[in-house]
Amino acid sequence: MVMAQSLFIALKQQHPDCLVDVLAPSWSLQLLQRMPEVNQAIAMPFGHGQFDLLGRVRFGRSLQACQYDQVIVLPNSWKSALIPFFAGIPKRTGYIGEMRWGLLNDARQLDKDLLTMTVQRFVALADAAVSEYEFPKLSITLAQQHAVIEKFSIPDNQKVLALCPGAEFGPAKRWPIEHFAAVARQMADKGWQVWLMGSDKDQPVTAQINVLSNQVCRDFAGQTSLAEAVDLLSLTDVVISNDSGLMHVAAALDKPLIALYGSSDPGFTPPLHADATIINLNLDCSPCFKRDCPLGHTNCLVGIRPEQVVAAIGVN
Numbered sequence: 666m667v668m669a670q671s672l673f674i675a676l677k678q679q680h681p682d683c684l685v686d687v688l689a690p691s692w693s694l695q696l697l698q699r700m701p702e703v704n705q706a707i708a709m710p711f712g713h714g715q716f717d718l719l720g721r722v723r724f725g726r727s728l729q730a731c732q733y734d735q736v737i738v739l740p741n742s743w744k745s746a747l748i749p750f751f752a753g754i755p756k757r758t759g760y761i762g763e764m765r766w767g768l769l770n771d772a773r774q775l776d777k778d779l780l781t782m783t784v785q786r787f788v789a790l791a792d793a794a795v796s797e798y799e800f801p802k803l804s805i806t807l808a809q810q811h812a813v814i815e816k817f818s819i820p821d822n823q824k825v826l827a828l829c830p831g832a833e834f835g836p837a838k839r840w841p842i843e844h845f846a847a848v849a850r851q852m853a854d855k856g857w858q859v860w861l862m863g864s865d866k867d868q869p870v871t872a873q874i875n876v877l878s879n880q881v882c883r884d885f886a887g888q889t890s891l892a893e894a895v896d897l898l899s900l901t902d903v904v905i906s907n908d909s910g911l912m913h914v915a916a917a918l919d920k921p922l923i924a925l926y927g928s929s930d931p932g933f934t935p936p937l938h939a940d941a942t943i944i945n946l947n948l949d950c951s952p953c954f955k956r957d958c959p960l961g962h963t964n965c966l967v968g969i970r971p972e973q974v975v976a977a978i979g980v981n
Contacts (some may be wrong), residue, residue, distance in 0.1 A: 666693045667913035668784045668937065669739060670801035673702035675791040678799075686731070688748070695892035696914075699803040716744055725751025737790045738769065758790055783934050800937045801917035805899040813896045817885075825858045826978070827898055828882070829906035829915070830874060831867035835956025837928035838907050840966050842870060846877035847971035848905065853881035855980060860901070861886055862894055862911055903978050912936055923977045927966035928953050942977050944969050 666689065673685050684704040687697055690713070697706035710724055711717055725748040734756065736749040741762030749757045750768045758771040766772060773793065780786045788798040813819070830845050832838035849859045859878070861871040865887030875882045885897060895914055898904065903921045906912035908929045915922045916938035924936045926945040930952040935943065945951075951965040958965075 666696055667801050667803075667910070667917050668934070669787055670700050670702065670803075670917065671784050671798045671937070672737070672739075672787040672791055673700060674799040674801075675788050677702045679792060686733070692891060695890060696803075696895065698892070699805060699895060700801075701804050718747070721747045722751045724748055725753075728752040728754075739787060739790075743768070760786070760790075781932060784937060800939070801913070802919065803895065803899075803914070803917045805896055805918065809892075809896045810899060813889075813893050814900070816893070817889075817897070819897075819900065820858070823856060823858045824902040825860060825900060826852045827860045827862050827901040827904045827906075827915070828874070829862045829904065829909060829911040830870050831863040831886075831911070832907040832909045833866065834929075837953070837955050837958045837963060837966075838909070839870070840907055840925045840927070840969060841963075842874050843877060844967075844969070844971045844974070845874045845905075848974055849874065849878035849882050851971070851975050852978070852980075853878070857902075858883065860884075860897070862898065863887070905974060905978075908934065916941055923974055925966065925969055925974070927951060927963060928955055928958070930954070944973065944977065 676683060676685055685702055686705040686707060687703050688707045688709055689697060691708040694706040694708060697703045711720065729752055733754045736754045736757050738746050738749060738759035741760055743763040743765055746759060746765045746768035756771050757769045759769045760775045761772050775786060780789055784798055828845050828849060830839065830842065853859050859882045861874060861882045861884045863871055863886035867886045871884045871886040875884050889897065898915055899918050901920055904915035905923045906915060908924060908926050912924050913936060916936035922936055922938055922941040924941055924943050926943060928951060931943045931945055946965055946968050948965045950960060953959060
């Protein structure tokens, strides 16, 4: 969703007066509200993997009154093109994906060798001739920052390091908890606040990191809404993250970012920030794009030492 903002920016640059509405999962609406290019965020009424053909027909027809001129379909699935078809939108743009001829009438063939990055593939759907793109940039107001400062009683006299140890895709994208804990201890000894950020799914991991770091961290995992997590990250001085959604959020907030890559490819989904520090050991076995290390050791991440990451922060 963060990378999709580059597409929204491109659309507004090409058509300054256009209105961009986004149909997306309900969890992402708070993120879309922090993208100034988005006119309206509409909650997708169907869960991941849910087909419900009749429901999609009805929902698509309910959108006909909006009289959209064009739809750009980012997912490559067949079912994702059904709602725009039943909405009767005149121009339906997207990659061929799962043989979507007819459902899409502006179907594009994806050249993966030319468009090597996800963000490039998104932006090319606005204009296939454009190869450049703007970085995502989330907009946070002072009022939103003050709200989380007050709600969570955030002190203002210390620098803040945010650790984002989650990676929903699987363990092969997660830097070891022992390494996160070592960084937390070192930075706390230097007088920094250390925050653990993540969803409720990350709570077992963040709890272990806090135990191993002698409870020097403030654990926000599962304690905030997505909007609050974004607003809290906007207050940080440095973010250390696995290749995850919060990594992209931190980049879009223009935060100094250290991104840790193991099984995934920083050439495909890099943090979209000119000054982000990417640490990747480039082992022969990576990127493997597996949820679990097929060799059973995850050396691509274990080998990234805490001292190397602390050095990347650039403090004495």
